[in-house]
Amino acid sequence: MDKINSRILLKITLLVIVEIILIVSSFSVLAFFSQQSSLGNTINIAGKNRFLATNLLLQTEKYLDGFSSTSQVAAAINGLQFNIVTLKQGGIISGIDLKPLQSNLLEMWKTIYQNWNVYKLSFTRVALTHQLRARLIDQPLAQMRFESLAYNLVNASDRLVTQLGIQTDRNSQNLMQLQILFAILIVGILVLILYLVTRMLKPIFDLTQATSKLKKGNFDVTVRQKGTDELSILTESFNSMTASIRRYMRDQSELTQKLEETNQKLNNNDKLKNDFISIAAHELRAPLQPILGMAEVLRRRRTGEEKINTSGKEDIEYLDIIIRNAKRLLRLEQNILDMTKIESKSLKLDKERFDMIEKITNVINDFSNDLSKEKIELVFTSKHKSQSEPILVSADKVRIFEVISNLLSNAIKFTANSDKKNAEKRDGEAVVNIKDTGPGIKSEVLPKLFSKFVTNSPGGTGVGLFISKNIIEAHGGKIWAENYPKDSNSNSNSNSNESGNEKGAIFSFSLPLAK
Amino acid sequence: MNAYELTRDHAATVEVREQFWKRILIIDDDPDVTVTFKVGIEDTNNVDNNKKKIAVDTSNDPLAVLSGFKPFFYDLILIDIRLPHMNGFELCEKILAVDINVKICFMSSGEINREALREIYPSISLGCFIRKPVTIDDLVNRIRSELD
Numbered sequence: 001m002d003k004i005n006s007r008i009l010l011k012i013t014l015l016v017i018v019e020i021i022l023i024v025s026s027f028s029v030l031a032f033f034s035q036q037s038s039l040g041n042t043i044n045i046a047g048k049n050r051f052l053a054t055n056l057l058l059q060t061e062k063y064l065d066g067f068s069s070t071s072q073v074a075a076a077i078n079g080l081q082f083n084i085v086t087l088k089q090g091g092i093i094s095g096i097d098l099k100p101l102q103s104n105l106l107e108m109w110k111t112i113y114q115n116w117n118v119y120k121l122s123f124t125r126v127a128l129t130h131q132l133r134a135r136l137i138d139q140p141l142a143q144m145r146f147e148s149l150a151y152n153l154v155n156a157s158d159r160l161v162t163q164l165g166i167q168t169d170r171n172s173q174n175l176m177q178l179q180i181l182f183a184i185l186i187v188g189i190l191v192l193i194l195y196l197v198t199r200m201l202k203p204i205f206d207l208t209q210a211t212s213k214l215k216k217g218n219f220d221v222t223v224r225q226k227g228t229d230e231l232s233i234l235t236e237s238f239n240s241m242t243a244s245i246r247r248y249m250r251d252q253s254e255l256t257q258k259l260e261e262t263n264q265k266l267n268n269n270d271k272l273k274n275d276f277i278s279i280a281a282h283e284l285r286a287p288l289q290p291i292l293g294m295a296e297v298l299r300r301r302r303t304g305e306e307k308i309n310t311s312g313k314e315d316i317e318y319l320d321i322i323i324r325n326a327k328r329l330l331r332l333e334q335n336i337l338d339m340t341k342i343e344s345k346s347l348k349l350d351k352e353r354f355d356m357i358e359k360i361t362n363v364i365n366d367f368s369n370d371l372s373k374e375k376i377e378l379v380f381t382s383k384h385k386s387q388s389e390p391i392l393v394s395a396d397k398v399r400i401f402e403v404i405s406n407l408l409s410n411a412i413k414f415t416a417n418s419d420k421k422n423a424e425k426r427d428g429e430a431v432v433n434i435k436d437t438g439p440g441i442k443s444e445v446l447p448k449l450f451s452k453f454v455t456n457s458p459g460g461t462g463v464g465l466f467i468s469k470n471i472i473e474a475h476g477g478k479i480w481a482e483n484y485p486k487d488s489n490s491n492s493n494s495n496s497n498e499s500g501n502e503k504g505a506i507f508s509f510s511l512p513l514a515k
Numbered sequence: 516m517n518a519y520e521l522t523r524d525h526a527a528t529v530e531v532r533e534q535f536w537k538r539i540l541i542i543d544d545d546p547d548v549t550v551t552f553k554v555g556i557e558d559t560n561n562v563d564n565n566k567k568k569i570a571v572d573t574s575n576d577p578l579a580v581l582s583g584f585k586p587f588f589y590d591l592i593l594i595d596i597r598l599p600h601m602n603g604f605e606l607c608e609k610i611l612a613v614d615i616n617v618k619i620c621f622m623s624s625g626e627i628n629r630e631a632l633r634e635i636y637p638s639i640s641l642g643c644f645i646r647k648p649v650t651i652d653d654l655v656n657r658i659r660s661e662l663d
Contacts, residue, residue, distance in 0.1 A: 282597070285624035286545060289648040293551035296651045300558055330648060337626075350629060398646065 007229040011200060015193050022189050026182040033175050039168045041096050045087050046164060048094075049112065049157035052080040057150040060123060061143055070127060077120060084109075084116055108163060112156040119149040203231040207238055219245050274344055281337045288326050288333075295322040334402065335463050342470045349474055353514045354397050355390035356430045357382055363404045367412070376412055391430045394514040395475050403468040403479075407434045407507045410464065413457060414438030414505070429477070429510045437504040440483040449481055472509045479509040535570040537662045538588065542574050542606065543595040543622065548647070549573035552593075555651035556658065569658065577606045586614035591662055593645070596623040604636045611638075618661055622647055 056076040062068035086093045088109050090100035101109055126142055206223045213221045221242055225235040299319040302312050341347040364378050393400075415436040441449060441456050448454050450469040455462035465479075472479040483505050539556075543549045553571045560568040572589075574580045577598050592610060596603035607619050620643035621627075629641060643661055645654065 282623075282625040285648060286548075289624070290545070290547035290551045292648045293548075293555050293651055297551065297555050297558055300651070304561075326648070348626075348628065350627070 043164045046161045050154050053153045060146050108160045115153040115156050203235045277340045284333045292326045295319050338467045349396040351394050353394050392514040393511045399471045406464045406468050411436035431510045433508045435506045441505050477511040481507045536567040537590040538570040539591040540572045540589045541593045559655050591618045593620045
């Protein structure tokens with residue numbers, strides 16, 4: 001067991017020892033005094049002298065009158081003698097264990113003894129005379145003499161009894177005072193101990209108050225500490241702990257402030273960047289309007305001419321090139337704008353209710369015009385049960401147009417000669433599949449196809465699918481791609497199984513239906 | 516005297532006005548855009564030849580538009596959002612204060628934050644919004660559907 005080295009334990013032990021000593025000593029003193037004050041037996045025995053002396057006088061007078069024998073007087077003498085001696089020395093008498101007489105009363109006892117000796121001597125002389133000279137002594141005179149001696153003896157005994165009574169009274173008074181004194185002393189010591197214990201435990205109360213303040217979030221607390229015992233050490237530790245917490249919190253708040261400032265700066269920078277890109281996008285788009293519009297005007301005028309000559313046909317082709325590239329520039333610009341918004345997480349949707357089938361038809365019409373000269377056919381089939389019933393979604397029309405255009409232009413890029421698209425309504429969602437008859441997606445590209453800058457085509461930038469994915473997911477939908485015929489390990493999100501010998505890729509996306 | 520004032524004075528005569536089905540005003544700070552739209556729309560008048568001809572006035576300055584604006588003259592006004600002196604929404608409010616019945620379409624090559632717009636201009640409806648660049652075909656289709 002470890003050596004107990006506790007100052008607080010030492011203090012408590014000391015207090016307990018002091019208390020025990022006090023109680024034991026007070027009880028001892030009280031016991032002593034109560035013993036001292038028990039003089040009752042002595043008073044009784046001293047009092048008995050009066051009776052024995054009276055009895056002796058009676059026997060003496062009887063003897064002098066000739067009614068009593070010498071042996072009867074001798075018995076009375078012996079009884080008184082024994083009583084007086086035992087009164088001084090102590091011993092067993094009349095069935096009680098008498099203590100020896102106190103020294104301060106010995107003088108009075110000596111008076112009794114002297115008187116007794118005088119009486120005894122006188123009687124011995126009278127008795128001898130009486131035996132030898134047969135009642136020569138004047139009887140009345142002798143009686144008077146013995147009465148006087150007995151009176152002296154009784155008187156001395158009574159004085160001792162009186163003195164004993166006075167002393168007993170004084171002792172009992174002293175004992176009472178002593179008891180009161182000790183009671184006061186014990187109460188005083190108890191109060192002192194209580195005070196000392198309270199003082200010793202004060203740090204605990206202080207610490208309790210301080211911790212309850214801490215609990216309420218007030219860390220600006222310090223507990224006054226003095227002394228060297230465990231509670232003082234605890235207080236010191238507590239103070240240094242709260243100081244640490246305060247320091248930590250101050251550091252923390254400084255750090256938070258710095259972070260907030262940095263964050264503010266970053267936000268400002270971000271805003272500046274977004275503002276710049278927004279302005280740049282606007283500025284890039286603005287010149288495209290006259291280019292696109294005027295090219296269209298010229299094309300329409302050329303087309304409207306009554307006789308179109310060779311040079312006119314060439315002009316129309318050249319104008320188509322301008323229009324096509326202006327549109328391409330527009331798409332690229334739109335991609336840049338979308339990328340920035342996705343990166344800065346500020347992509348906002350301008351949702352409205354519209355019919356998916358109508359939207360798809362619009363996109364296909366748009367593309368078909370451009371594809372009229374190429375040998376690519378766009379086929380649209382709806383798996384939707386009722387063709388007339390619209391598939392309503394609540395989405396950003398412009399952005400969904402962007403996604404479909406994107407997927408469709410990808411499909412056209414890869415397709416050999418045909419392209420199919422279908423729309424269907426599943427439980428709670430609209431699903432659009434775009435199917436091409438191209439070479440399919442390379443297996444190493446497939447898992448990360450929708451990541452940024454990942455592309456399946458040699459000339460692609462790899463942002464189109466990334467943007468499409470973000471737009472669809474912002475709508476709460478899903479986008480996925482797979483090859484067909486299905487690989488054994490591909491998932492089964494597509495319902496297409498009319499492929500036959502064809503092969504290619506299917507891009508699909510789903511959108512929640514409008515409520 | 517700018518193109519807007521010329522055409523406006525010219526068109527103010529009842530005879531000229533009767534030749535057209537509807538009359539629209541296009542306000543954009545870029546003269547290249549306004550002339551493209553004017554020529555593009557007026558060309559379709561000739562091609563369609565269905566007597567539903569649309570007269571097109573243009574202006575590049577909102578202050579000039581407001582200075583002589585009279586009610587019941589235009590059926591539709593296309594307003595670009597970014598304009599000098601004031602933005603398209605402010606101009607729209609001022610025009611509607613004079614002519615409550617005229618239809619308004621907004622145009623912009625940027626994107627619109629509809630929520631912010633509703634907060635700042637609660638009285639303005641963005642029911643007709645044309646994102647530039649727009650093909651002449653789409654523009655004419657949109658304008659005709661608004662006018663019908």
